[in-house]
Amino acid sequence: MTNQREMILHELRRSRQHLSADELHERVKKLMPRISLATVYRNLETLSAAGIITKLEISGRQKRFDYDVREHDHVYCVRCHRVDNIELDRKQVEQERSMTTDGYRITGYRVEFFGICPACQKQRKKREEEEKMGKQAGDSQAISAEQKQILAALANAANPYGSKDISAATGLDTKVISGQITALKKQGLVDSPVRCKYAATEAGKKIIG
Incomplete structure (x- = not known):
């Protein structure tokens, strides 16, 4: 265990995330400015081969560590590429590992989920609300002077108006x-x-204040 490997391992454990070599390099070089990306990647491969860390290859994306x-599975965000742990009941699959399928003897497996993480869902919801508000504002600006007169008359009326009343x-x-x-x-x-x-609907009343 060299000083470089200790530093890389320390930063990976401290992050408690599934980092790529690039992300780890950005963290480690703050402490070891002269360390190269190739050195970080080579040491990560060595640590992975030794079983000290695990290498993840998710959907052909950049490798993460x-x-x-321990044996566990992962969920991947298709928007921000975040990776998190996901807990599954592996007992049933473990019981079937000795089964032969099309001539194969099953010796291991990997389950991978993908979706949209909570942070991206929150951002999308906020963006949709902003777009909705923008559309409402646009609709308000699109109201002509004649339409505003009609809405004002209907909003102030105690009962529904016919065309002659308007x-x-x-x-x-x-x-x-x-x-x-x-x-x-x-x-x-x-x-x-009638x-x-x-x-005037509630939306119509809001436009004219």
Whole structure:
């Protein structure tokens, strides 16, 4: 166990993560500035061959190294490439290891899961909420002056309004009102709780304040 290997092993164990050679090199060179990536990789291979650490080869991705050498399985994030441990009941598989399949005698196995980690899920949810808010803001800006007049009249009305009622409140022509009502309904800002009469939805009320 050389000084370099001790330092690499210490950093891997301290991280408690599944790091690549590149990631370990970035950590180790802060303590040993002259150490090269090739040296880190060569020592990781040596430690892996000695059974002191485990080498992971996940879905053809960059090799990662695990400080935990006990038998266990992993889950891989397809977005940020994070790797975590996952606990499975291996008893059933262990009982079948001696079975022969298509001429093979099973001597070992590896289970690999992939998905989206909690941090990436949180980021995606935040991004979707921001996009939703942006869309709502865009919809608000797209409302014309005539549509705002109609929404204001409907929002202030005690009961649903017909086209003539809206015309009387806004001074707009009934033909114009009919076209604008159709557009507002498509945006979910107006509904028709009574046949041929209209009311502003909660979304419509929010737009006009």
